[in-house]
Amino acid sequence: MRGDIERILIDEEIIEKRLDVMAAEIERDFPQGNLLVIILLKGALVFAADLLRRVPRQLELECLNVSSYHGGTESSGVVNFLDRSFPEVRGRHVLLLDDILDTGRTLHAVAERLRTEGAEAVHTCVLLAKERPREEEVNADYTGFVIGDEFVVGYGLDYQGRYRNLPFVGVLTLDAIERGGA
Template sequence: MEDDVERVLIAEDVIERRLDAMAVEIRRDFPGEVLVVIVLLKGALVFSADLLRRLPRMLEIECLNVASYHGGTESSGKVDFLDRKLPDVNGRRVLVLDDILDTGRTLRAVVDRLTEMGAESVKTGVLLAKDKVRSAEVEADYVGFAIGDEFVIGYGLDYQGRYRNLPYVGTLKPEAR
């Protein structure tokens, strides 16, 4: 699997230090509050687990299964909510965690849906934000790293279901795609 990696963009120790800083920012913005955290599956699972262990224990953790890549290397342009039932967020402050902000469609669709469901407020956090013009108007409130507009794997991000468990963010060799 690691033979398929072209280069490491963000090393494990660099990710760890940035998660410490992100946790400080989130704790500052939500002091002592019970916060509903919604993790977007499957990509944000690794990032979220490591980040949430750094936050106060006043959390309710929910997961939401959404898809827009459908196994490819670019967003399909269509966001599918794969869960039949969404978490109850009415009157609650919500933090949505995702792996990567790319076109913005997924994050925009999730924020809009949670707002329609009566969330008091919705903040967003991502491990990675691509430096590009987005299809949907959205920016994350908390960003781990800004990266170029390239396809990345590792630390929760995958290519056809593989590479999520790499402890760093990297790129794939062309022949591995």
């Protein structure tokens, strides 16, 4: 897998230090009490696990399976909610975790749905935010790192279902992309 990485963009040690800061910000900003965290699958799973172990309070976790990339290197433009049920959010403070803010469509669609379902407050948190124009007017309340507009993998982010378990965020080689990650 590492042979398919053109360069490491953010190494594991830097990620860990940033997660410490983000967890402290979340703990400071949310009212005391049980916090509902909704993790967008599958990309945010690694990020969420490492971040939430650093938040010193009771958390309730839910996961939503949504898709917008559909196996490619760019958002398809369509956000699909893949779960049959939706978490109960009415009157709750929700922290929505996603791996990457790219076009903004996914984060916008899910946050809007949470508000429609009656969440008292929705705060968004992403590991990465690409520097690029958004298709939807959305910014994350908490951002780990701002990166250029390039396709990245690792630390939960994948290409064709691969590379999620890399402990860093890296850029794939053109050859790996052309081979479909195989």
